[in-house]
Amino acid sequence: MEERQLDLQTALVRQTQSAITGLPAEATAGIMTSRAAAKAYFSDGTNRAMFRFTLINHLCTDLEALKDTSRVPDRVRQDVSRSPGGDSRIYLNSCVGCHAGMDPLAQSFAYYNYQYSDNIDTGQLQYSANAVQAKYLINANNFIHGFITPDDSWRNYWREGKNASLGWSNALPGTGKGAKSMGEELANSTAFASCQVKKVFENVCLRKPQDAADRSQIDAMTQNFSANGYALKDVFADAVTIAWEIEMYKRLLTTVLLLAAWLVAAGKPSAQLKPRHHRRWIIRRSTTPVRPPAQMTYSSLSWRYGTIFPAKIAVVPVTCRAANHRILPVMMTSIRLMLLLIHW
Ligand code: HEC
Structure with missing residues (x-):
């Protein structure tokens, strides 16, 4: 054929x-x-x-x-x-x-x-x-x-x-x-229905169901499958949405983890950083440039959160602060911009 x-x-x-x-x-x-x-x-x-x-x-x-x-x-x-x-x-x-x-x-x-x-x-x-x-x-x-x-x-x-x-x-x-x-x-039997659902899940998600979340999804899909007169087409539709949702949750989690990693990294005392790395210009709404104190370190988060966010800074020149950062500068910049946007 x-x-x-x-x-x-x-x-x-x-x-x-x-x-x-x-x-x-x-x-x-x-x-x-x-x-x-x-x-x-x-x-x-x-x-x-x-x-x-x-x-x-x-x-x-x-x-x-x-x-x-x-x-x-x-x-x-x-x-x-x-x-x-x-x-x-x-x-x-x-x-x-x-x-x-x-x-x-x-x-x-x-x-x-x-x-x-x-x-x-x-x-x-x-x-x-x-x-x-x-x-x-x-x-x-x-x-x-x-x-x-x-x-x-x-x-x-x-x-x-x-x-x-x-x-x-x-x-x-x-x-x-x-x-x-x-x-x-x-x-x-339920075993038959959930077996077909598992096969569809593996077909769509390209992996076996692994954790409790996966298993409860399988259970929900199995119930739909039995309730809808065993239409396998619907199981595929069900699996696609779920696969997409799981992907979204994964991305959200990755973002949160990256943010956390950044916060931890940013909290490190910057003793090893050269003084010129500390120099950064923040433009307030008043457009008066604010120069951070020379002693400022990466751990002065309170300064940044206290000053930047409430003031709703429009432009933050976030050039890469340190080459010795573990996270890629590009990523840092985008995360910071995102933080700003969230806070806006
Ligand atoms: C895990 C399940 C299982 C257990 C335990 C088990 N059997 Fe079986 N038995 C089977 C299956 C399945 C077949 C059919 C195998 C086939 O034809 O491919 C079979 C077939 C047989 C046959 C027919 C073989 C033939 O084709 O002529 C005999 C006799 C038999 N079993 C005896 C026993 C005895 C004795 C024991 C205990 C020592 C035993 N079985 C334990 C599953 C089992």
């Missing part, structure tokens, strides 16, 4: 997934049942990969972060050994953490497989309505009393426990049949 320079607005025609893939309408589940995703995550294995990479790609998290060993392990499949290496503690303290929650969710993919013979590129997504794929029943001898998948019913055990923090929707039951409803379960 890029090579042919097609206008996407006219070249892209909206179609249903079932019309293109031949999947029954009830078996389509968006990106998860696309050919590319199937080739990547339904090929070989046990279809748990599809679940894991959906978490990574669309909820910005991975199983390691979700491990919860306090969930009921009644739906962990037979292929998961209950005493890996002869040690059942490993099963209870590690394996259960992922498999207790993941297996009953990945059960929603029980009728899918990516079928290919020699060349994976020529394979295709297969959907076996009402027949559990063989890959769900392999290695049954690892633990014969484990869960035997009868159909594609799924249940979200992670609605309770620590993973309740993913923000599941109260409008959904947390259980269902097939990938479509399981996909809805994931897509209606």
Whole structure:
């Protein structure tokens, strides 16, 4: 499409997934049942990969972060050994953490497989309505009393426990049949919305969200995103304003810091300055030139603030006072002029 320079607005025609893939309408589940995703995550294995990479790609998290060993392990499949290496503690303290929650969710993919013979590129997504794929029943001898998948019913055990923090929707039951409803379960979580927002933030701001301010912006944008019917376009608009605002705050802060630095630098006794550096002419409103006392130092700020500002001097010849200043003379001059302007 890029090579042919097609206008996407006219070249892209909206179609249903079932019309293109031949999947029954009830078996389509968006990106998860696309050919590319199937080739990547339904090929070989046990279809748990599809679940894991959906978490990574669309909820910005991975199983390691979700491990919860306090969930009921009644739906962990037979292929998961209950005493890996002869040690059942490993099963209870590690394996259960992922498999207790993941297996009953990945059960929603029980009728899918990516079928290919020699060349994976020529394979295709297969959907076996009402027949559990063989890959769900392999290695049954690892633990014969484990869960035997009868159909594609799924249940979200992670609605309770620590993973309740993913923000599941109260409008959904947390259980269902097939990938479509399981996909809805994931897509209606706060974690999904904030993941999309984070991606947009990084896209626009060219960095990851870092501090508390960033995170609260992400939260606000996430709320807008859910409230506005998940229109990603609006998230971009949201991010641009925020990025711009943050930039403005940054500049303001830099200015304040520079001012502070200047004040500190200006407060330094100018013992090392040559006397001629002290000579400066201030024109008052009365136009009478005022000559600072010869002993005046940089620390005579009171003199400057007391005299210059109340008098509203129109012209202040602020030539660079000292080459040994740490701040560039040009910057000094502009800051001083700014100070004057602010005070005007
Ligand atoms: C951090 C989460 C996590 C933990 C902990 C975990 N697993 Fe898994 N397990 C997975 C995922 C994800 C897959 C799917 C991997 C894939 O197909 O890419 C998987 C797949 C498996 C499979 C199927 C492998 C296959 O494709 O044939 C078995 C068996 C298994 N795990 C057993 C265990 C055992 C035993 C333990 C404890 C020692 C354990 N798992 C701990 C996440 C986990």
